[in-house]
Amino acid sequence: MSRFLIHGGRPLKGRVRASGRKNAAVALLPAALLAEGPVRLENVPDIADVHTYVDILEAVGVDVRRPEPGVVEVDASSLAGRPAPYELVKKMRASYYLLGALLARTGRAEVALPGGCDIGTRPIDQHIKAFQALGADVTIEHGVVRAEAARLRGARIYLDIVSVGATINAMLAASRAEGTTIIENAAKEPHVVDVAILLNAMGGRVVGAGTDVIKVTGVPRLGAAEHTVIPDEIEAATYLMAAAGTRGDVVVEGVVTKHLEPVIAKLHEAGAQVEYDADWIRVRADGRLRAVSVKTLPYPGFPTDAQQPMTALLSTAEGTSTVTETIHEARFRHVDELKRMGTRIRVEGRTAVIEGVERLSGAPVQATDLRAGAALVVAGLMADGCTEVSGVEYLDRGYERMEEKLRTLGARIERVEAAVTA
Amino acid sequence: MVEEGRFNPDETRVLGRSAADGRSNREILLEVYEALKEKGYDPIRQIAYYLVTGEPVYITAHRNARSLAARLERDEVIEELVAFYLQHHRP
Numbered sequence: 127m128s129r130f131l132i133h134g135g136r137p138l139k140g141r142v143r144a145s146g147r148k149n150a151a152v153a154l155l156p157a158a159l160l161a162e163g164p165v166r167l168e169n170v171p172d173i174a175d176v177h178t179y180v181d182i183l184e185a186v187g188v189d190v191r192r193p194e195p196g197v198v199e200v201d202a203s204s205l206a207g208r209p210a211p212y213e214l215v216k217k218m219r220a221s222y223y224l225l226g227a228l229l230a231r232t233g234r235a236e237v238a239l240p241g242g243c244d245i246g247t248r249p250i251d252q253h254i255k256a257f258q259a260l261g262a263d264v265t266i267e268h269g270v271v272r273a274e275a276a277r278l279r280g281a282r283i284y285l286d287i288v289s290v291g292a293t294i295n296a297m298l299a300a301s302r303a304e305g306t307t308i309i310e311n312a313a314k315e316p317h318v319v320d321v322a323i324l325l326n327a328m329g330g331r332v333v334g335a336g337t338d339v340i341k342v343t344g345v346p347r348l349g350a351a352e353h354t355v356i357p358d359e360i361e362a363a364t365y366l367m368a369a370a371g372t373r374g375d376v377v378v379e380g381v382v383t384k385h386l387e388p389v390i391a392k393l394h395e396a397g398a399q400v401e402y403d404a405d406w407i408r409v410r411a412d413g414r415l416r417a418v419s420v421k422t423l424p425y426p427g428f429p430t431d432a433q434q435p436m437t438a439l440l441s442t443a444e445g446t447s448t449v450t451e452t453i454h455e456a457r458f459r460h461v462d463e464l465k466r467m468g469t470r471i472r473v474e475g476r477t478a479v480i481e482g483v484e485r486l487s488g489a490p491v492q493a494t495d496l497r498a499g500a501a502l503v504v505a506g507l508m509a510d511g512c513t514e515v516s517g518v519e520y521l522d523r524g525y526e527r528m529e530e531k532l533r534t535l536g537a538r539i540e541r542v543e544a545a546v547t548a
Numbered sequence: 549m550v551e552e553g554r555f556n557p558d559e560t561r562v563l564g565r566s567a568a569d570g571r572s573n574r575e576i577l578l579e580v581y582e583a584l585k586e587k588g589y590d591p592i593r594q595i596a597y598y599l600v601t602g603e604p605v606y607i608t609a610h611r612n613a614r615s616l617a618a619r620l621e622r623d624e625v626i627e628e629l630v631a632f633y634l635q636h637h638r639p
Binding site for chain 1: 587588589590593594597600601602603604605606608609610614615618619
Protein backbone atom coordinates (compact mmCIF):
# COMPACT_ATOMS: atom_id res chain seq x y z
CA MET A 127 0.00 0.00 0.00
CA SER A 128 1.39 3.39 -1.00
CA ARG A 129 0.69 6.94 0.00
CA PHE A 130 1.37 10.29 -1.61
CA LEU A 131 2.88 12.99 0.57
CA ILE A 132 2.05 16.36 -0.95
CA HIS A 133 3.43 19.67 0.26
CA GLY A 134 0.88 21.97 -1.36
CA GLY A 135 0.35 25.65 -1.91
CA ARG A 136 2.84 25.94 -4.79
CA PRO A 137 1.65 27.08 -8.23
CA LEU A 138 2.12 24.39 -10.87
CA LYS A 139 4.02 25.63 -13.90
CA GLY A 140 5.24 24.03 -17.09
CA ARG A 141 4.24 21.50 -19.69
CA VAL A 142 2.98 17.95 -19.36
CA ARG A 143 1.90 15.39 -21.96
CA ALA A 144 -1.34 13.42 -21.76
CA SER A 145 -1.00 9.63 -21.77
CA GLY A 146 -3.18 7.18 -23.68
CA ARG A 147 -6.77 6.98 -22.50
CA LYS A 148 -7.42 4.33 -19.86
CA ASN A 149 -11.02 3.78 -20.90
CA ALA A 150 -9.98 3.25 -24.52
CA ALA A 151 -7.03 0.97 -23.73
CA VAL A 152 -9.14 -1.40 -21.61
CA ALA A 153 -11.60 -1.78 -24.50
CA LEU A 154 -9.02 -2.04 -27.29
CA LEU A 155 -7.07 -4.83 -25.57
CA PRO A 156 -10.04 -7.25 -25.50
CA ALA A 157 -11.09 -6.08 -28.99
CA ALA A 158 -7.74 -7.44 -30.19
CA LEU A 159 -9.01 -10.93 -29.25
CA LEU A 160 -11.22 -10.78 -32.33
CA ALA A 161 -8.28 -10.75 -34.73
CA GLU A 162 -6.71 -13.90 -36.05
CA GLY A 163 -3.39 -12.11 -36.32
CA PRO A 164 -1.21 -9.75 -34.29
CA VAL A 165 -2.62 -6.41 -33.20
CA ARG A 166 -0.16 -3.70 -32.25
CA LEU A 167 -1.44 -0.98 -29.95
CA GLU A 168 0.62 2.19 -29.43
CA ASN A 169 0.32 4.94 -26.80
CA VAL A 170 -0.96 2.39 -24.29
CA PRO A 171 -0.75 3.93 -20.81
CA ASP A 172 1.46 2.20 -18.26
CA ILE A 173 -1.24 1.88 -15.59
CA ALA A 174 -2.46 -0.89 -13.31
CA ASP A 175 -5.69 -1.49 -15.25
CA VAL A 176 -3.68 -2.19 -18.40
CA HIS A 177 -1.38 -4.55 -16.47
CA THR A 178 -4.46 -6.37 -15.18
CA TYR A 179 -5.92 -6.67 -18.66
CA VAL A 180 -2.67 -8.01 -20.03
CA ASP A 181 -2.70 -10.61 -17.24
CA ILE A 182 -6.31 -11.51 -18.11
CA LEU A 183 -5.49 -11.93 -21.81
CA GLU A 184 -2.52 -14.13 -21.00
CA ALA A 185 -4.69 -16.19 -18.66
CA VAL A 186 -7.28 -16.84 -21.39
CA GLY A 187 -4.48 -18.07 -23.63
CA VAL A 188 -3.38 -15.08 -25.70
CA ASP A 189 0.20 -14.18 -26.57
CA VAL A 190 0.92 -10.65 -25.31
CA ARG A 191 4.19 -8.78 -25.81
CA ARG A 192 5.37 -5.36 -24.67
CA PRO A 193 8.30 -4.73 -27.05
CA GLU A 194 8.82 -1.13 -25.98
CA PRO A 195 7.27 1.38 -23.57
CA GLY A 196 3.75 2.34 -24.59
CA VAL A 197 3.36 -0.56 -27.04
CA VAL A 198 1.36 -3.74 -26.48
CA GLU A 199 1.18 -6.47 -29.12
CA VAL A 200 -1.67 -8.94 -28.77
CA ASP A 201 -1.67 -12.10 -30.85
CA ALA A 202 -4.83 -14.14 -30.42
CA SER A 203 -4.21 -16.28 -33.53
CA SER A 204 -4.36 -19.44 -31.48
CA LEU A 205 -6.81 -18.43 -28.78
CA ALA A 206 -7.02 -21.16 -26.15
CA GLY A 207 -10.32 -19.82 -24.78
CA ARG A 208 -9.62 -20.65 -21.14
CA PRO A 209 -11.96 -18.97 -18.59
CA ALA A 210 -10.83 -15.61 -17.23
CA PRO A 211 -9.69 -15.99 -13.61
CA TYR A 212 -12.03 -14.44 -11.06
CA GLU A 213 -9.24 -12.83 -9.03
CA LEU A 214 -8.23 -10.77 -12.08
CA VAL A 215 -11.70 -10.08 -13.48
CA LYS A 216 -12.99 -8.72 -10.16
CA LYS A 217 -10.33 -6.01 -10.22
CA MET A 218 -11.84 -4.04 -13.05
CA ARG A 219 -15.20 -3.33 -14.52
CA ALA A 220 -13.90 -3.31 -18.10
CA SER A 221 -13.36 -7.06 -17.86
CA TYR A 222 -16.94 -7.33 -19.18
CA TYR A 223 -15.59 -6.60 -22.66
CA LEU A 224 -14.29 -10.16 -22.63
CA LEU A 225 -17.91 -11.29 -22.96
CA GLY A 226 -18.50 -9.60 -26.32
CA ALA A 227 -15.04 -10.41 -27.65
CA LEU A 228 -14.97 -14.08 -26.68
CA LEU A 229 -18.58 -14.63 -27.70
CA ALA A 230 -17.84 -13.28 -31.18
CA ARG A 231 -14.54 -15.12 -31.52
CA THR A 232 -15.32 -18.52 -30.00
CA GLY A 233 -19.11 -18.62 -29.63
CA ARG A 234 -18.79 -18.93 -25.88
CA ALA A 235 -17.82 -16.63 -23.02
CA GLU A 236 -17.68 -17.16 -19.30
CA VAL A 237 -16.73 -14.20 -17.15
CA ALA A 238 -17.31 -13.45 -13.47
CA LEU A 239 -19.49 -10.41 -12.85
CA PRO A 240 -17.09 -7.48 -13.17
CA GLY A 241 -15.59 -5.42 -10.36
CA GLY A 242 -14.12 -1.91 -10.49
CA CYS A 243 -14.50 1.23 -8.41
CA ASP A 244 -17.47 1.24 -6.04
CA ILE A 245 -19.33 4.30 -7.28
CA GLY A 246 -22.85 2.91 -7.24
CA THR A 247 -24.92 0.26 -8.98
CA ARG A 248 -23.83 -0.30 -12.55
CA PRO A 249 -25.86 -3.21 -13.92
CA ILE A 250 -24.87 -5.03 -17.08
CA ASP A 251 -28.43 -5.70 -18.23
CA GLN A 252 -27.99 -3.67 -21.41
CA HIS A 253 -24.97 -5.79 -22.36
CA ILE A 254 -27.01 -8.95 -21.85
CA LYS A 255 -29.90 -7.50 -23.84
CA ALA A 256 -27.52 -6.88 -26.75
CA PHE A 257 -26.05 -10.40 -26.67
CA GLN A 258 -29.53 -11.94 -26.52
CA ALA A 259 -30.69 -9.82 -29.46
CA LEU A 260 -27.79 -11.27 -31.46
CA GLY A 261 -29.00 -14.77 -30.63
CA ALA A 262 -26.88 -15.70 -27.62
CA ASP A 263 -28.13 -17.62 -24.61
CA VAL A 264 -27.06 -15.70 -21.52
CA THR A 265 -27.25 -16.92 -17.94
CA ILE A 266 -25.93 -15.59 -14.65
CA GLU A 267 -25.22 -18.26 -12.05
CA HIS A 268 -23.06 -18.13 -8.95
CA GLY A 269 -21.71 -14.73 -9.94
CA VAL A 270 -20.62 -15.83 -13.40
CA VAL A 271 -22.05 -14.57 -16.69
CA ARG A 272 -22.18 -17.23 -19.41
CA ALA A 273 -22.98 -16.33 -23.00
CA GLU A 274 -23.19 -18.92 -25.73
CA ALA A 275 -24.27 -18.95 -29.36
CA ALA A 276 -23.85 -21.49 -32.13
CA ARG A 277 -24.06 -18.54 -34.50
CA LEU A 278 -24.64 -14.85 -33.91
CA ARG A 279 -27.03 -13.05 -36.24
CA GLY A 280 -27.24 -9.32 -36.88
CA ALA A 281 -30.13 -7.57 -35.14
CA ARG A 282 -31.59 -4.21 -34.23
CA ILE A 283 -30.55 -3.34 -30.67
CA TYR A 284 -32.10 -0.40 -28.86
CA LEU A 285 -30.21 0.44 -25.68
CA ASP A 286 -32.62 1.61 -22.99
CA ILE A 287 -29.97 3.81 -21.45
CA VAL A 288 -26.91 5.34 -23.05
CA SER A 289 -24.14 2.97 -21.98
CA VAL A 290 -20.56 3.09 -23.22
CA GLY A 291 -19.88 -0.46 -22.06
CA ALA A 292 -22.98 -1.94 -23.65
CA THR A 293 -22.35 -0.05 -26.90
CA ILE A 294 -18.79 -1.36 -27.13
CA ASN A 295 -19.79 -4.89 -26.15
CA ALA A 296 -22.56 -4.89 -28.78
CA MET A 297 -20.05 -3.70 -31.42
CA LEU A 298 -17.57 -6.42 -30.46
CA ALA A 299 -20.16 -9.20 -30.55
CA ALA A 300 -21.74 -7.96 -33.78
CA SER A 301 -18.43 -7.57 -35.61
CA ARG A 302 -18.37 -11.27 -36.55
CA ALA A 303 -22.12 -11.94 -36.54
CA GLU A 304 -23.91 -12.89 -39.72
CA GLY A 305 -25.60 -9.87 -41.29
CA THR A 306 -26.04 -6.32 -40.12
CA THR A 307 -26.57 -5.02 -36.60
CA ILE A 308 -28.02 -1.61 -35.84
CA ILE A 309 -27.25 -0.24 -32.37
CA GLU A 310 -29.66 2.56 -31.49
CA ASN A 311 -29.29 5.04 -28.64
CA ALA A 312 -25.59 4.24 -28.75
CA ALA A 313 -23.04 6.05 -26.61
CA LYS A 314 -21.04 8.67 -28.52
CA GLU A 315 -17.90 8.74 -26.37
CA PRO A 316 -14.59 9.05 -28.23
CA HIS A 317 -13.42 5.66 -26.96
CA VAL A 318 -16.45 4.07 -28.64
CA VAL A 319 -15.14 5.61 -31.85
CA ASP A 320 -11.62 4.41 -31.04
CA VAL A 321 -12.83 0.81 -30.76
CA ALA A 322 -14.77 1.13 -34.03
CA ILE A 323 -11.64 2.41 -35.76
CA LEU A 324 -9.61 -0.56 -34.52
CA LEU A 325 -12.33 -3.02 -35.64
CA ASN A 326 -12.29 -1.40 -39.08
CA ALA A 327 -8.49 -1.52 -39.22
CA MET A 328 -8.81 -5.25 -38.48
CA GLY A 329 -11.11 -5.63 -41.50
CA GLY A 330 -14.46 -5.00 -39.82
CA ARG A 331 -17.29 -2.83 -41.09
CA VAL A 332 -18.49 -0.44 -38.41
CA VAL A 333 -20.03 2.86 -39.41
CA GLY A 334 -21.69 5.62 -37.42
CA ALA A 335 -19.57 5.48 -34.26
CA GLY A 336 -19.68 8.90 -32.67
CA THR A 337 -23.38 9.22 -33.48
CA ASP A 338 -26.29 7.60 -31.64
CA VAL A 339 -26.82 4.98 -34.37
CA ILE A 340 -24.03 2.53 -35.16
CA LYS A 341 -24.24 0.01 -37.98
CA VAL A 342 -22.06 -3.09 -37.78
CA THR A 343 -21.87 -5.46 -40.73
CA GLY A 344 -20.43 -8.73 -39.54
CA VAL A 345 -17.45 -10.27 -41.31
CA PRO A 346 -16.28 -13.90 -41.06
CA ARG A 347 -12.74 -13.02 -40.09
CA LEU A 348 -10.78 -10.13 -38.58
CA GLY A 349 -7.04 -9.85 -38.94
CA ALA A 350 -3.83 -8.04 -37.99
CA ALA A 351 -3.82 -4.29 -37.41
CA GLU A 352 -1.94 -1.39 -35.84
CA HIS A 353 -3.64 1.33 -33.86
CA THR A 354 -2.78 4.25 -31.59
CA VAL A 355 -4.78 4.78 -28.39
CA ILE A 356 -6.38 8.24 -28.12
CA PRO A 357 -5.28 10.68 -25.37
CA ASP A 358 -6.77 10.54 -21.89
CA GLU A 359 -9.01 13.57 -21.46
CA ILE A 360 -9.63 12.88 -17.77
CA GLU A 361 -5.94 12.81 -16.96
CA ALA A 362 -5.59 16.06 -18.90
CA ALA A 363 -8.57 17.58 -17.08
CA THR A 364 -7.05 16.64 -13.72
CA TYR A 365 -3.80 18.48 -14.50
CA LEU A 366 -5.68 21.50 -15.88
CA MET A 367 -7.73 21.69 -12.69
CA ALA A 368 -4.62 21.34 -10.55
CA ALA A 369 -3.09 24.22 -12.52
CA ALA A 370 -6.12 26.45 -11.97
CA GLY A 371 -6.44 25.44 -8.31
CA THR A 372 -2.81 26.25 -7.49
CA ARG A 373 -2.96 29.54 -9.40
CA GLY A 374 -0.41 28.15 -11.78
CA ASP A 375 0.27 28.15 -15.51
CA VAL A 376 0.29 24.79 -17.24
CA VAL A 377 0.14 23.53 -20.82
CA VAL A 378 -1.18 20.01 -21.34
CA GLU A 379 0.03 18.70 -24.69
CA GLY A 380 -1.01 15.79 -26.86
CA VAL A 381 -4.72 16.12 -26.11
CA VAL A 382 -7.79 16.19 -28.35
CA THR A 383 -9.05 19.59 -27.27
CA LYS A 384 -12.55 18.95 -28.58
CA HIS A 385 -12.95 16.20 -25.95
CA LEU A 386 -12.29 18.75 -23.21
CA GLU A 387 -14.70 21.45 -24.35
CA PRO A 388 -17.01 21.18 -21.30
CA VAL A 389 -14.03 21.31 -18.94
CA ILE A 390 -12.58 24.31 -20.77
CA ALA A 391 -15.96 26.04 -20.64
CA LYS A 392 -16.27 25.58 -16.88
CA LEU A 393 -12.68 26.62 -16.16
CA HIS A 394 -13.26 29.76 -18.20
CA GLU A 395 -16.58 30.46 -16.49
CA ALA A 396 -14.81 30.11 -13.14
CA GLY A 397 -12.35 32.81 -14.17
CA ALA A 398 -9.32 30.80 -15.26
CA GLN A 399 -7.58 31.96 -18.41
CA VAL A 400 -7.63 29.28 -21.03
CA GLU A 401 -5.82 29.19 -24.33
CA TYR A 402 -5.88 26.24 -26.67
CA ASP A 403 -5.36 24.78 -30.09
CA ALA A 404 -6.44 21.45 -31.55
CA ASP A 405 -3.96 19.38 -29.51
CA TRP A 406 -2.91 21.44 -26.48
CA ILE A 407 -4.53 23.49 -23.73
CA ARG A 408 -2.98 26.11 -21.48
CA VAL A 409 -4.64 27.12 -18.23
CA ARG A 410 -3.57 29.94 -16.00
CA ALA A 411 -5.12 31.45 -12.88
CA ASP A 412 -3.89 34.46 -10.96
CA GLY A 413 -6.30 34.50 -8.03
CA ARG A 414 -9.39 32.94 -6.54
CA LEU A 415 -11.80 31.42 -9.01
CA ARG A 416 -15.51 32.18 -9.11
CA ALA A 417 -18.22 29.70 -8.13
CA VAL A 418 -19.89 27.82 -10.98
CA SER A 419 -22.54 25.14 -11.44
CA VAL A 420 -21.56 21.84 -13.01
CA LYS A 421 -23.76 18.94 -14.08
CA THR A 422 -22.35 15.67 -15.37
CA LEU A 423 -23.83 14.26 -18.57
CA PRO A 424 -22.96 11.66 -21.18
CA TYR A 425 -20.49 12.86 -23.84
CA PRO A 426 -20.31 15.60 -25.04
CA GLY A 427 -21.50 16.86 -21.65
CA PHE A 428 -19.29 17.42 -18.61
CA PRO A 429 -17.63 14.04 -17.89
CA THR A 430 -18.54 12.27 -14.67
CA ASP A 431 -14.91 11.21 -14.29
CA ALA A 432 -13.86 14.87 -14.03
CA GLN A 433 -16.56 15.72 -11.49
CA GLN A 434 -14.55 14.79 -8.41
CA PRO A 435 -11.41 16.81 -9.17
CA MET A 436 -13.72 19.68 -10.18
CA THR A 437 -15.35 19.52 -6.74
CA ALA A 438 -11.91 19.88 -5.18
CA LEU A 439 -11.07 22.82 -7.45
CA LEU A 440 -14.32 24.65 -6.61
CA SER A 441 -13.78 24.23 -2.87
CA THR A 442 -11.82 27.49 -2.81
CA ALA A 443 -13.86 29.35 -5.44
CA GLU A 444 -15.53 32.54 -4.29
CA GLY A 445 -19.25 31.97 -3.68
CA THR A 446 -21.42 28.85 -3.74
CA SER A 447 -20.88 26.25 -6.44
CA THR A 448 -23.01 23.21 -7.18
CA VAL A 449 -21.89 19.95 -8.73
CA THR A 450 -24.70 17.63 -9.81
CA GLU A 451 -23.91 14.01 -10.62
CA THR A 452 -26.39 12.42 -13.02
CA ILE A 453 -24.42 9.37 -14.18
CA HIS A 454 -23.41 7.46 -11.04
CA GLU A 455 -25.27 7.32 -7.76
CA ALA A 456 -22.43 7.11 -5.24
CA ARG A 457 -19.84 9.47 -6.52
CA PHE A 458 -19.45 11.89 -3.61
CA ARG A 459 -17.38 9.70 -1.32
CA HIS A 460 -14.48 12.10 -1.68
CA VAL A 461 -16.50 14.85 0.02
CA ASP A 462 -16.02 13.57 3.57
CA GLU A 463 -12.28 13.38 2.93
CA LEU A 464 -12.22 16.88 1.44
CA LYS A 465 -13.92 18.15 4.59
CA ARG A 466 -10.85 17.10 6.55
CA MET A 467 -8.97 19.70 4.57
CA GLY A 468 -11.27 22.53 5.59
CA THR A 469 -13.72 22.51 2.71
CA ARG A 470 -17.36 23.40 3.29
CA ILE A 471 -19.34 20.98 1.15
CA ARG A 472 -22.68 19.35 1.80
CA VAL A 473 -24.28 16.69 -0.33
CA GLU A 474 -27.99 17.01 -1.06
CA GLY A 475 -29.14 13.99 -3.04
CA ARG A 476 -27.09 13.96 -6.20
CA THR A 477 -25.80 17.50 -5.76
CA ALA A 478 -22.77 18.72 -3.85
CA VAL A 479 -23.19 22.28 -2.61
CA ILE A 480 -19.79 23.88 -2.18
CA GLU A 481 -19.30 27.02 -0.10
CA GLY A 482 -15.92 28.27 -1.22
CA VAL A 483 -13.31 28.81 1.50
CA GLU A 484 -10.19 30.96 1.29
CA ARG A 485 -7.62 28.22 1.85
CA LEU A 486 -7.41 24.47 2.32
CA SER A 487 -5.17 22.91 4.92
CA GLY A 488 -3.25 19.69 4.44
CA ALA A 489 -4.51 16.58 6.24
CA PRO A 490 -4.35 12.80 6.08
CA VAL A 491 -7.02 11.60 3.64
CA GLN A 492 -8.06 8.31 2.07
CA ALA A 493 -8.86 7.73 -1.61
CA THR A 494 -11.97 5.55 -1.97
CA ASP A 495 -11.90 5.22 -5.75
CA LEU A 496 -9.83 6.34 -8.72
CA ARG A 497 -11.30 9.79 -9.36
CA ALA A 498 -11.86 10.45 -5.64
CA GLY A 499 -8.11 9.96 -5.36
CA ALA A 500 -7.57 12.49 -8.15
CA ALA A 501 -9.75 14.98 -6.27
CA LEU A 502 -7.66 14.54 -3.12
CA VAL A 503 -4.41 15.04 -5.03
CA VAL A 504 -5.76 18.25 -6.59
CA ALA A 505 -6.87 19.42 -3.14
CA GLY A 506 -3.51 18.46 -1.65
CA LEU A 507 -1.69 20.51 -4.28
CA MET A 508 -3.94 23.49 -3.48
CA ALA A 509 -3.68 23.17 0.31
CA ASP A 510 -1.26 24.75 2.75
CA GLY A 511 0.93 22.23 4.51
CA CYS A 512 1.26 18.51 4.04
CA THR A 513 -1.48 16.22 2.72
CA GLU A 514 -1.08 12.49 2.99
CA VAL A 515 -3.21 10.62 0.45
CA SER A 516 -3.68 6.93 1.19
CA GLY A 517 -5.12 4.49 -1.31
CA VAL A 518 -2.71 5.42 -4.09
CA GLU A 519 -3.38 2.01 -5.66
CA TYR A 520 -6.64 3.50 -6.96
CA LEU A 521 -4.73 6.30 -8.67
CA ASP A 522 -2.29 3.80 -10.15
CA ARG A 523 -5.23 2.20 -11.93
CA GLY A 524 -5.72 5.22 -14.15
CA TYR A 525 -2.87 7.74 -13.93
CA GLU A 526 0.48 6.99 -15.55
CA ARG A 527 3.43 8.11 -13.40
CA MET A 528 1.23 10.73 -11.74
CA GLU A 529 3.75 11.91 -9.17
CA GLU A 530 6.54 12.17 -11.78
CA LYS A 531 4.35 14.23 -14.09
CA LEU A 532 3.30 16.52 -11.26
CA ARG A 533 6.91 16.94 -10.16
CA THR A 534 7.82 18.17 -13.67
CA LEU A 535 5.26 20.92 -13.02
CA GLY A 536 6.99 21.86 -9.79
CA ALA A 537 4.77 19.96 -7.36
CA ARG A 538 6.29 18.65 -4.17
CA ILE A 539 4.85 15.17 -4.15
CA GLU A 540 6.44 11.88 -3.25
CA ARG A 541 5.32 8.28 -3.06
CA VAL A 542 5.86 6.57 0.25
CA GLU A 543 5.53 2.83 0.55
CA ALA A 544 3.84 1.64 3.73
CA ALA A 545 6.26 0.35 6.29
CA VAL A 546 6.38 -3.43 6.59
CA THR A 547 5.69 -4.45 10.15
CA ALA A 548 7.06 -7.66 11.60
CA MET B 549 8.22 26.80 -18.33
CA VAL B 550 5.42 28.48 -20.19
CA GLU B 551 6.60 31.62 -21.90
CA GLU B 552 4.90 34.82 -20.82
CA GLY B 553 3.70 37.76 -22.81
CA ARG B 554 1.24 36.65 -25.48
CA PHE B 555 -1.71 35.89 -23.31
CA ASN B 556 -4.88 37.93 -23.01
CA PRO B 557 -6.13 37.27 -19.50
CA ASP B 558 -9.64 38.46 -20.32
CA GLU B 559 -10.58 35.77 -22.72
CA THR B 560 -10.53 32.12 -23.47
CA ARG B 561 -9.65 31.60 -27.08
CA VAL B 562 -8.60 29.34 -29.83
CA LEU B 563 -5.14 30.12 -31.06
CA GLY B 564 -3.14 29.63 -34.13
CA ARG B 565 -4.09 28.56 -37.56
CA SER B 566 -0.39 27.89 -37.91
CA ALA B 567 -0.74 24.15 -38.47
CA ALA B 568 -2.69 24.81 -41.64
CA ASP B 569 -0.43 27.64 -42.86
CA GLY B 570 -3.12 28.94 -45.15
CA ARG B 571 -3.57 25.60 -46.86
CA SER B 572 -6.76 24.97 -48.78
CA ASN B 573 -9.33 22.32 -47.90
CA ARG B 574 -8.04 20.27 -50.82
CA GLU B 575 -4.42 20.40 -49.62
CA ILE B 576 -5.43 19.50 -46.08
CA LEU B 577 -7.59 16.60 -47.25
CA LEU B 578 -4.75 15.22 -49.36
CA GLU B 579 -2.29 15.39 -46.45
CA VAL B 580 -4.79 13.81 -44.06
CA TYR B 581 -5.50 11.10 -46.65
CA GLU B 582 -1.81 10.24 -46.94
CA ALA B 583 -1.31 10.15 -43.16
CA LEU B 584 -4.25 7.78 -42.69
CA LYS B 585 -3.05 5.57 -45.53
CA GLU B 586 0.46 5.44 -44.06
CA LYS B 587 -0.96 4.24 -40.74
CA GLY B 588 -2.94 1.47 -42.42
CA TYR B 589 -6.44 2.92 -42.00
CA ASP B 590 -9.08 3.17 -44.76
CA PRO B 591 -8.68 6.90 -45.49
CA ILE B 592 -11.99 7.37 -47.31
CA ARG B 593 -14.06 5.88 -44.52
CA GLN B 594 -12.13 7.70 -41.80
CA ILE B 595 -12.39 11.08 -43.53
CA ALA B 596 -16.06 10.51 -44.39
CA TYR B 597 -16.96 9.86 -40.76
CA TYR B 598 -14.83 12.73 -39.57
CA LEU B 599 -16.80 15.02 -41.88
CA VAL B 600 -20.11 13.56 -40.69
CA THR B 601 -19.44 13.58 -36.94
CA GLY B 602 -16.65 16.12 -36.40
CA GLU B 603 -15.02 13.55 -34.10
CA PRO B 604 -11.26 14.18 -34.32
CA VAL B 605 -10.43 10.59 -33.34
CA TYR B 606 -11.28 9.48 -36.88
CA ILE B 607 -8.12 11.25 -38.01
CA THR B 608 -4.75 9.89 -36.94
CA ALA B 609 -2.36 12.12 -35.01
CA HIS B 610 0.37 10.81 -37.34
CA ARG B 611 2.05 13.60 -39.36
CA ASN B 612 0.01 16.12 -37.39
CA ALA B 613 -3.02 15.13 -39.47
CA ARG B 614 -5.50 15.50 -36.60
CA SER B 615 -4.54 19.10 -35.98
CA LEU B 616 -4.59 19.81 -39.70
CA ALA B 617 -8.04 18.29 -40.08
CA ALA B 618 -9.32 20.60 -37.35
CA ARG B 619 -8.64 23.47 -39.80
CA LEU B 620 -10.95 22.01 -42.41
CA GLU B 621 -14.16 23.85 -43.05
CA ARG B 622 -16.25 20.67 -42.80
CA ASP B 623 -19.48 22.26 -43.97
CA GLU B 624 -17.81 23.61 -47.11
CA VAL B 625 -16.33 20.21 -47.92
CA ILE B 626 -19.67 18.43 -47.41
CA GLU B 627 -21.49 20.96 -49.60
CA GLU B 628 -18.90 20.51 -52.32
CA LEU B 629 -19.17 16.71 -52.07
CA VAL B 630 -22.96 16.83 -52.41
CA ALA B 631 -22.71 19.20 -55.39
CA PHE B 632 -20.10 16.96 -57.02
CA TYR B 633 -22.15 13.83 -56.36
CA LEU B 634 -25.31 15.29 -57.85
CA GLN B 635 -23.43 16.62 -60.85
CA HIS B 636 -22.03 13.18 -61.61
CA HIS B 637 -25.20 11.20 -60.93
CA ARG B 638 -27.63 13.31 -62.89
CA PRO B 639 -29.63 11.25 -65.39
